[in-house]
Amino acid sequence: MNERQYAFNPAVAERRDISRTLRNTYALLGMTLAFSGLVAYVSQQMRVSYPNIFVVLIGFYGLFFLTVKLRNSGWGLVSTFALTGFMGYTLGPILNMYLGLPNGGSIISSALGMTALVFFGLSAYALISRKDMSFLSGFLMAGFWILLGAIALSFFVNISGLQLAISAGFVLFASAAILFQTSAIIHGGEDNYIMATISLYVSIYNLFVSLLQLLGFASSND
Template identity: 50%
Template sequence: MLENNQYATAAASKEASIIQTNKVLKNTYILLSLSLGFAAVCAFIFRNAPMINPWLFLGGFIGLSFLAQALCRSVWGIAAVFAFTGFVGFALGPILNMFMSSGQGTAIVMNALGGTAVIFLALSGYALVSRRDFSFLRGFIFAGAIVLLAAVVMSLIFDISGFQLAISCAFMVFASALILYQTGEIIHGGETNYILATITLFASIYNLFIALLHIFSALSGDD
């Protein structure tokens, strides 16, 4: 009888865990889709705005993402997510407009968009189907974030030939690892807050898109 009760308790606990995981996944992808759509609308609306100062963008990107994380357990967290993604869209609009006004710009943007979608869906799909634990990437992601932040600051101060392309390649690897890690964390219960998961995945998609944009631009000779 005791063994049966323990088995029933374990089964109920497992079922509750699965329901919670599915709920977090569902809410994350819904909010992520809405955030991406909102960023796209903002990018279109502000496409003719002047380019934002890189230092201002870096401060806003980091500051608003931290704000969303700080408010992640309240309803204001959702508002902070849209403030963050709207700001990214506002900054991205003039960049896309500049690319698309150049010779091969439209093709470059479309290739970057397509590449971002394929990589994100492939990595997310692999993590969901394989259900592997990607927690081993935690150290790489932590170290990579520090190194890449330092590299971005250096690129804003020093004009080094080929450095931007190297950073873009590094960001592509970093963003891909972060997508695998974050999706794995949701699946295995390491991340139970869909606002935090959305911020992480949105930032990964943005960095992946910008990285591919620069890489395709460099390969086309349009950079």
């Protein structure tokens, strides 16, 4: 009887689908973060060098678009772990660079704690308030192109404070992306948990690396 009622009640069925997407997203996100962290630890212990920027770009975007293509199949899970594992691999050399600083360990732990605080705080706000954050789409699109232009500019000119501004921009961009993606799940705008997972993972990764850079810069000026 209850199943028949659910079948004829679109609102109830939609809420169940949204709850399922949320559960699957956070479960997969937790597993990919753990896997990425393990790969980063192995990469850091093996002291591998940071890959060439073209290798990073081809690896990331290649695996990202592969995941998008496979998002509706079981192979999408495989490509998701491949993508997050690759990003964990690139994180190892970054961690070694900061560990080489006098207070590198505290910088990493502070960045990690702040990343967790920002992610859980923003996620809780979106989940509890249930506000529609779709208005952030314009900000994210503009922010993407501004950051891309700033990164391209940094390859050709040496402007004091540009890298610091880029890192601060990425913190704002990643924070807005977390709010936007979480809201999209809640309001049914994103019903594919694989896509939701990689979106949140990339935001968390960018947030952590950007906070590392900001804290490292602040520490060097002490």
